[in-house]
Amino acid sequence: MKKLFLLGLVATMLLYFGIAANAEETRVVRVGAFNFFPGIFKNSDGEIQGFYVDALTEIGRRENIRFEYVFGSWSEGLERLKSGEVDLLTSVAHTPEREEFMDYAKTPLLTVWGELYVPLESPIEGIRQIEKKKVALMKGDISGRNFIALVEKFHINCTFVELPGFDDVFKAVAEKKADAGVVSSVFGAARHKDSGLRSTGIVFNPFDIFFTVGKGKHQGLITTLDSYLTTWRQQKDSAYSRARQKWTYGSDDPTTPEWLIDSIVVLGGLMVAASGFIILLRRQVSRATATILQRETHLRESTEMVTLLLNSTAEAIYGLDTQGNCTFCNASCVSMLGYDAPEQLLGKNMHSLIHHHHVDGRPFDGRECSIFKSFQDGTETHMDDEVLWRSDGSSFQAEYWSHPIRHEGEIVGSVVTFLDITTRKQYEKELQDKNAELERFTYTVSHDLKSPLITIKSFAGSIRRDLAAGRSDRLDKDLTRIENSADRMSSLLSDLLELSRIGRIIAPAELVDMNELVNEVLNHLTGLLRENPIQITVQPGLPSLYCDRQRIAEVVQNLVENAVKYMGAQQAPRIMIGMRTEQGRQIFFIQDNGSGIDPRYHTTIFGLFDKLDAGSDGTGIGLALAKRIVEVHGGSLWVESKGSGCGSTFCFTLDRQCLAST
C-alpha cells in the first residue's frame, strides 16, 4: 500500500518537475499572512517566517514557485482571499460559510485545538472558575468561537474581549487586561513561556486546518500542496517536519500542548517503567512458576518412582512415626499381613496390630519391642526369631529390619522391612535334620562297620596264637565268629546301599489300591506267617493313592515283619492293618498286641542299625529304611505304644498329593 503510494508520489513529482522544466518561468503565488506562531508570523525585523513559510519555500524551490506574503490580521486575510488580493491562505478551518468562497486542500496542515491560558500565578484551574472573568480571544478564530459555545453550554457568565491576533491575546493576559486568553494550541505551546503564562488544562474542540484558495481558483496549486503535505507529514525527516520541529523549539509535536506532552512523557515514562516492571515481574513470576512446575514434576516423578519401587519389592516395607503409627506401607506389606488396602494399616499402631504376641502366645509389650527400642537409641535392628500377626489372627515367622529416620539429627520415625521366613525356617530345620541324620549316618557307618572288622582281625590273631600254642579247643568257634562278622559286614553294606538308593531313586508314582498292596505283602510273607500263627485283619475300603508301589510295599512288609518278630509271649497274637483319619490326615497303621516299646525308645528304634535287642536278627536297618521311604513320600513314620506288653502301633502318613486322587 505504502509502495503504491510512493510510486504515485514520484509520478506526481516528475509530472510537476516536467511542467516546471517546460514552463521555465517562475510562478508567483500571493499568500495571506497573519500571526499564527510558529506556523507563520512576522518577526521583529518585519520578515514573514514560520514552518509554513519554510515548507512553502521548499515546495517553491522544487516547483519553481515564488511565494509572496501579504501580512495582516486573520480576518483581513479572509477578506483578501475573497477579493482575490491573495491566492492562498494558511490555517483555515472548515466552516460552512467559508466553504462557499474557498476550496480546501485535502490534507490537513495541522490538527489544532483551542486552549485556555492564564498567568502563572492565576488560581484558575477549571472551566467553572472563569465565572465573571474577562477572557481574551482572537477575532474570527474558530477556537474563540468554540470557547464561547462551550462556556454557554456550562451556563457560565463571563465577558470576552476580541483582539486581532493570538499575540495580542497573550499580551492582554500577561498585562492583566484579561484574566485568561483563548489561543490555538500550536501558538500556545510555542509562546506561553515567553509570555509568562500557563495552560489551564482546559482544551477543547480539536479541528484540522488547511491551505485554502479562492473558490475554483488555483486548483493545481492546491493539488501540488496536498501531495507534498501528504508525503511530508508521514516522513519524520521531511522539510515540513524539520521546519515544524525548528519553530516549535524542539517539541516533537507542536500541535500538542506542552503540559500534555509533559504528562504524556511522564505518563509514558511511568507506563514504560510500569510495563518494564510488569514485564520484569511477569518474567520473574513465570521463571519462578517454571521452576516450581519443574520441581513439582521432579517431585511427582520421584514420588512415582519411589511408589513403583516400594510396590515392586518382594519385601514388605512400612514406615512409622514416633508414636509407632503407620505412615506408609507397600503392596507386599499389605498382602503379607493379609489386608486388602493400605488404608487398613495407615495411622494404626503397628505393634498392637501385627506384633502384639510372642510366638508362644505371651503378650508382647510394646516397650520390649526392638523396633520401639531402635526409636529410642537410634540404632538399626535386625530380628529373625519373632512372629508377625496377620489380619485373620494367624501368625508367621518373620525376619525384620528397622532403620530410624532422622530429620536434622532428630529421630522422626523409622522404616521397617520384613519378610515371611516360614518357608526358610522350615528349610533351615529340614537342613538341620538332614545334617544331623548325615552325621548319625556316617557315625553309624564307621562304628558299625568297624565292629565286625575288629572281630575278624582280633579273632584271626587269637587263632594264630592258639595255633602257635597248640590250642585247638576254640578254633572252630572263633572261625565262626569271623565268618559271621564277615557276613554281617556284607549285609550292612548292602543295607547301606539300599538306604542310599531310597533317597536318590524314586520310581514314577502310580495309582495303588492299598488293599491290593497289603494283600500282596501278606502273600509275600506267607512263609513267615505260617511259622507264626497270627490273626491278621485288613480294614476293607482303604484308599487308593499315588506312590512308588514297591517302596510302600516294603514299608508295609517291614512293619508287618517287625510286628511278627516282636510279638513276644502273646498267646493270641493279632495284627490289624488299617487307616484312620485324624485332623484331616489319613494315617495308615499296623497295630499289634505284641511286646510293645517303652516310650523312651520311640525315637531311637528308627535310628540306623539301632536295635532294641542286641541278640535279635538283622542289622537294625528295617525301621530306618521304612522311615526313609515314608519321608521321601513327604510323610512321616512313628510308633505309638504304652510300653512293654502293651503292643505297638506303627503309623505312617503320606504327602497329601499321594492321596489327592482318592
Place this chain on the structure above:
Amino acid sequence: MLKGEPLTVLLVEDNPDHAELVLRNLADSQVANTIMHVEDGEAALDYLHGKGKYADRLAFPMPHLMLLDLRLPKIDGLEVLKEVKEHPDLRALPVVILTTSDAERDVARAYHHHANSYLLKPVNFDSFGKLMKELGFYWLAWNRRPW
C-alpha cells in the same frame, strides 16, 4: 599283687564277639576276679542300681570298674555314663569308655559327662590284648579305688 580282694569289672558290650575279646584278654591279665557282662544300657543301669534280676549284690557285686561301649541298644552308652556320673552313689565309679568310635563328638561328649577314660578298641589282636592288660593293671592295681 592281689590281696585276695574280690575285684569286679562290669562290661557293657552288645557285641558278643567284642565281649569275648575283652573277657579273654582281661582274664589273661589276671587282675580281676569277676567280669560281669551286660548287653545293653538298660541292663547296665539296672545292674548298678541293683534293680530287677540284679538285686542280689552277692551274685552281682558292685563293680570297681565299668567298661562301657557307647553304641548300645535301648539306652545309649552316653546316657548310661550321664546317669552314673549324676548319681551321688555311683559317680565315683571309674568309667572307661571302650568303643569303636573315634568321632570327635563322642570323645567330647564322653568327657563332658565325666568319663574317666576314653579308649578305642584296637583293630589288632595283640594291641587289644596289651590294652586290656594295661587297663586292668592301671585301674585295678595302680589306681587307688574309691571303694
